[in-house]
Amino acid sequence: MLVADSEEKLAEDCGNMWDSGIAAGDQSVYIPYAGRRLAPGCRYYCKAAVWDKHGVYSGWSKIHEFGTALSKEQWLGSWIGKKAAGEEELVPVSYMRTEFRIDKPVRCAWLYASALGMYEARLNGKRVGDHQLAPGWTDYGTRVQYQVYDVAELLLEGGNAWGALLGTGWYAGNVGMMGVRRYGEDPRCLMELKIEYADGSKGSFCTDGSWKLSEGPVRYSDMIKGERYDARLEQKGWDCPGFNDTGWSRAEVFEPYEGLVVPQSGPPVRVMQTIEPVRQSETGRGTVIYDFGQNLTGWTALEVTGPEGAVITVNHAEMLDPGGSLYTLNLRRAVQICGYVLDGSGEVRFEPHFTFQGFRYAEIECSSPDIRVQRITAKVVHSDTPAAGKLETSDPLVNRLIANIVWGQRGNFLSVPMDCPQRDERLGWTGDAQIFARTASYNMNVAGFFRKYLMDVFDAQSPDGALPDVAPDAGWHIYKGLSSSKWFAPDNAGWGDAGIIIPWTLYLMYGDLEILRKHYIPMRRWIDYLRANSEGCLRPGYADHADWLSIGADTPKDVLATAYFGYSTFLFARIAGLVGKQADAKMYGELFEEIREAFMRAYVSADGVIQGDTQTVYCMALCFHLLTPELRLKAASRLERRIKDNGNRLTTGFLGVGYLLPALSDSGRPDLAYKLLHQEEFPSWLYSVKHGATTIWERWDGWTEERGFQSPSMNSFNHYSLGSVGEWLYRYAAGLEADWRAPGFKHSLIAPEPGGKLTGLRAEYASPYGLLAVEWRRDGDRLELNVRIPVNTTADIYVPGRLVEADAMARKLKTENGKTVYAAGSGRYRFVSVLGSART
CATH class of the missing domain: 2.60.420.10 (Maltose phosphorylase, domain 3)
Structure with missing residues (x-):
């Protein structure tokens, strides 16, 4: 491996930063950099060559380029924006601009951009990059991400215009059901343009008090409440050189941000696909409903003509009600509506800026009969996690289930692993994420996505070691405490345990030992917290979420919580050994044995019946290594009986469902696992498939033939948790299993x-x-x-x-x-x- 600080040196095979020499060994992933210290805010170049075991030489790879993060001192600009006036929930997007000159040829140029809120950067009339909803969601009280864009081709010799749109985003807009301004009052952005000229000299421009600011056509663009756009307020050429901005005000300069400004971790959110409607139908209300044939996350793009002042409104929903209208009762406070006011200038294209919707159907309402919709498309938007797995069977229903699992992941992996993209929630639930992490890893390359999410999880860790229900937290526990009459536990079993299970999954699937080293201390704090808040190694029964949305079964909360305590401790003892903490490995291994003994003593009878007698308690006890060999046989037999007594149907909720089929396969009953997989009667995976689902539903009974729609207070038709059966399909049906002793499928x-x-x-x-x-x-x-x-x-x-x-x-x-x-x-x-x- 050669690394150099210039492409010219590297082309001459000079690795002045690192020349590894020929290193004998079989490691070909996660090789740590071992060269000279890399300076912050610099560009470097690298290439590699390999020899096989016979000494055959590959030749050099092509040259790759990478950059290092800016140091705090290298940020020369100021945070700028507009201070809020009043208590309005929905506020206009700010348009900001400046102009600058370039008087000599540019060799390379890089734009560094961040915001407390959301931004869209523009140079000389063109959008910078293809990132959506940037800079992404983090705990803004602790850190904010920035992005870096290669903008050399967008710059002009002579006068240049630099603009930015600034919206409220997660920072000051609506977040979940908690309302607006969870992190701060005033959106602001920080940007730095760094240029290297052809003659070797350097220059920079940045956000500061000289920037101008104005309102524009985006009257609001909110994560939960949609967007309103008035084309009559457009100021043509505002992001081009020579625009007359004398009527614009000065941007406000804010105090320095006290958190960490960090480079983006994980993949950006992008528009990943465009879908045309498969059918359309006129309603008796004079509107038109478009069916895209697929439940998705993103937005609709319109191409329309119409008179000045005419309004076109697009409403979005996942389902239709029995009368053929959009089913929107399950949205709660969310408003999945984008409204556009036309300026009469001919055919125009509308697409929202800082919002998204979860939908299959879009209904268009026009205020004037003269409006013509030339085209409507759906933009599929999610974090850019490349496909990793492909699974196809001889059964079309199972294939549709597999597709639904993938679409559920696509619809909810958007900066964080959300729980639903349509209602007023869209939070990064930790329990949902950990139960699905293995399935997600087979479906897509989520190494970077989860590395970023673990940053959010541990940013929300409490001083005493408890881990959160949602990450980023956004004040969820405060909100929950205010809305609940009972004390709310901040350390729910299966949710907080994401802090152990997700790092372990990344190590197992990708061979990333560094992820275990990086988070070792906070992981240990979680185990120590559980131990300190247990009685005789038994956890208390306040695991608030229990086996969430189980169907016809009530798993005791203390049994579930103690089982997860045992499993997390079992994994952590193994993790300690892997990172060289042998004393910890011994201590926590002994703690696991104590938990195991306490679990069997308190909850397991001599005939293998576990307290609660639900499918979930058995599959967890079996998969979490909590039983002796003799009790394993008895518990497995009891699990089989519970399934058969239920007509070969499941009863598991969010937590149990991921372990149900693996427990059966590990107990020698893959035949019974297949019966559950193929079950078409309610409740089952194929029940929703048989009734037209194109994603995984949040609940088994989201819609049933007998009752219709479940209570709209919590009924998403695009989730992913119950899709954790995908793990069994890859690991057991296909048989693709990683060996933890040689991870990453080494x-x-x-x-x-x-x-x-x-x-x-x-x-x-x-x-x-x-x-x-x-x-x-x-x-x-x-x-x-x-x-x-x-x-x-x-x-x-x-x-x-x-x-x-x-x-x-x-x-x-x-x-x-x-x-x-x-x-x-x-x-x-x-x-x-x-x-x-x-x-x-």
């Missing part, structure tokens, strides 16, 4: 479980080392299994059934539990076996 455990109605399955996963793939096909009892292992990795392949044909390149290790185990290096492998009769 060593894989390939153990597919063919079964159910499936006659075939193909799964691919873009691991950090390359593409893993498993494909199996059943013809009666005959199974053909094909496996692909990426370069520089190994795998153990578990072939089920009686082996008929084995790949000569694989090495047989053993036979266990009806499976033949082979060791394999990188390459493609084929096996044929005969399966035994399935259990019923």
Whole structure:
């Protein structure tokens, strides 16, 4: 690896910052930088070469460029904006501008931009970058992110105009159901333009008191209440050189921000797809409803013509009511309406700025019959997390479920893992995130997304070590305390435990040991908090959310809380050993054993019945390592009975659902797991699929044939928690499992479980080392299994059934539990076996 401070040096194979030399070893991900200290606010260049085990040389890679973060002293500008006047909930977006001159050729130029609120930067009449809702949501009392844009091609020799739109965003606009101004009163932005000229000299421009400010056509743009845009108020050319801004006022200069200004962590929010409507229908009210065929998160874009002063309004909803109208009762305080006033100038294009909606349907209402809608499209907006997994089966219903899981993730991974994109909530619930983290990692590359979210989680950690329900917190606990007559616990089981489970998942899926080192102390504080607030290793029964939205089952809160205490401690003891804290590994390992003993003593009877006797208590006890081998057998048997007594239907809520099918597979009953997967009667995953769902519903009974819509007070049709069954589909049905001793799929455990109605399955996963793939096909009892292992990795392949044909390149290790185990290096492998009769 070579790193240089100029592209010219690197082109000459000079790594003046770092020349690693030829380093023998098999590590090819997460190699730490080991060169000279990198200066802040600088650009560097790197390239790499590799040799294989035979000494074959790859040649140099192309040259890559990266930058380092600005130091606090390198920010030369001021925070500028407009101070709020009055207590209005919805305020106009501020338009700000300045002009500057460039009198010599530019070699490179970079715009650094941040805001307490949301910004859109513009240079010489063009939008800067494609980031949406920037700078993203963080705990603004602690930190705010900034973005960096390459803007050299947008600059002109001579006069230049620099503009910015500034909205309230999460900072001063509506956040969830808590109302406005959760972090501050006045939106403001900070921007720095740094230029390197062709002659080697440097210059910079920044936000300061010379900037001008005005209101404009965006009368408000709010995260929860939509947008109002009046095209008659547009000031043409405001972001171009030579504009007459004499009527504009001076921007206010604010005091320095006391928090951390940090470079963006994780992927930006972008427009990821454009969807055309699949059908449209006129209503008896003179409006038109457009169906996009897919529940999504984002907004609608319009191309329209009409007379000056005419108003076009777009309302958004996920569902239609029985009369064919938009179903909006479940929005609560949210208003998913964008309104546009036309200026009569011909065909215009409207698209909102600092808001988003959750919808499948859009209804357009026009104030004038002369308005013509030339085109309407839906913009799919979410954090830019690239697809990682691909899973397809022989069952179209299961395939639709898989698509719904992915769309649920797309619709809710927007800066933070939200709980829903439509109603007045849209909060980063930690429990929802941790139960889905493994599924999310198979679906998409979420390493950066969750690294950023963990920053939010630990920013919200209380001084005594408790971890939050939502992150960023935005005053949720204060709000909840005011709205509830009972004491509210800030450390809910399964929610606070995200602080252990998500870092562990990132380590397991990506091999990122640094994430465990970075958060080791706050993770330990959480375990210590749980221990200090337990009685005899048993947690109290105030786990407020319990097994959220379980169906026909009531899992005792103390049992659930103690189970999660045990599981988090089990994982933390393992984490301590991995980061070299052997004394902690021993101590917390012993604490786990104490919790385990206390759990069995308090909650488990000799016949394996666990207090509460719900599906959730059994699957958690089994998956959390809380039972002796003898009790595991009895508890597994009881879990099977609870499922069968319920007509082969589930009762689990948000927390239990992720462990239900894994518990059955680990207990030797994948056949029963498949029965739950294929179940089409309520409650089940396929019930919503059979009734037209295109995303995962928040609740099993969001809509039923007998009752229609559930209570609108909490009924989202775009969620992701119950989609955590995706983890089982990848790990068990496909058999793509990571080995925690060699994480990131450096060593894989390939153990597919063919079964159910499936006659075939193909799964691919873009691991950090390359593409893993498993494909199996059943013809009666005959199974053909094909496996692909990426370069520089190994795998153990578990072939089920009686082996008929084995790949000569694989090495047989053993036979266990009806499976033949082979060791394999990188390459493609084929096996044929005969399966035994399935259990019923």
